[in-house]
Amino acid sequence: MTGEERAPQEERGSPLGRYEPHDDATTDGxxxxxxLRGLPVQVWLASREHHDDLMREYRLLALAGDLEAHHAPARLVELVEILGQRYAAAASRRDEELEAALAAGLAVIDQESDVTPAAVGAVRELRRLMAESDRFCEEAQLLTLPRPPVVRDFGEWFLDEFERQLEGHAPTPWDGPLTP
Structure with a gap:
C-alpha cells in the first residue's frame, strides 16, 4: 500500500488504536x-482477534465490579482498571486496511502511519501491559488463552517497529511466518 497518497491519521485510524495518545498539548503537531514493512496479514488478523478477546474479558471483569472480594491478584485488579475501563472504549483502528488486504488475498502489506513522537510512551506502556496480560493468561487467571508464539513475536515486532522508528531508526521488515 506504499506509494498511495496518505490520508490524515484521524481519518483512517491509528495503528495503535485506543492506545494512541490524544494529548495535543504535548506535541507541536x-x-x-x-x-511496517512486510506486515503479515494472517498473523495481524490473529493478533487482532486475540487482543479483542482479551479486551472483551477485561471489560467484562471491569463491569463485574469488586474483584478484590473474589481474591483476584492486586495487579490483575489494576490491569482490569487500566485495560477494562481506561482503554475499554473502542477506538478507530486500521480494520478497513486489514479487511481490504484479506479480500485481495494479500499475504503481506506495507502499512504507513504518521504518529506523534509522544506515542513512544504509549508503545512502551502497551508492551508492559501485554506482557503482564500474557502472564495472567499463562497462569489461567483469565479465560483468554495465551498468545501463540508467532502472535507474541508479531506483537513484539509491531511495537519494536514503532519504538525504533519513533527514535529515528529505519524500518525492519517482518521476517517471521506469514501464518499463525
Whole structure:
C-alpha cells in the first residue's frame, strides 16, 4: 500500500488504536512517518482477534465490579482498571486496511502511519501491559488463552517497529511466518 497518497491519521485510524495518545498539548503537531514493512496479514488478523478477546474479558471483569472480594491478584485488579475501563472504549483502528488486504488475498502489506513522537510512551506502556496480560493468561487467571508464539513475536515486532522508528531508526521488515 506504499506509494498511495496518505490520508490524515484521524481519518483512517491509528495503528495503535485506543492506545494512541490524544494529548495535543504535548506535541507541536509534528509526526514521525512509521512504516511496517512486510506486515503479515494472517498473523495481524490473529493478533487482532486475540487482543479483542482479551479486551472483551477485561471489560467484562471491569463491569463485574469488586474483584478484590473474589481474591483476584492486586495487579490483575489494576490491569482490569487500566485495560477494562481506561482503554475499554473502542477506538478507530486500521480494520478497513486489514479487511481490504484479506479480500485481495494479500499475504503481506506495507502499512504507513504518521504518529506523534509522544506515542513512544504509549508503545512502551502497551508492551508492559501485554506482557503482564500474557502472564495472567499463562497462569489461567483469565479465560483468554495465551498468545501463540508467532502472535507474541508479531506483537513484539509491531511495537519494536514503532519504538525504533519513533527514535529515528529505519524500518525492519517482518521476517517471521506469514501464518499463525
Amino acid at each position: 509534528a509526526t514521525v512517518h512509521v512504516v
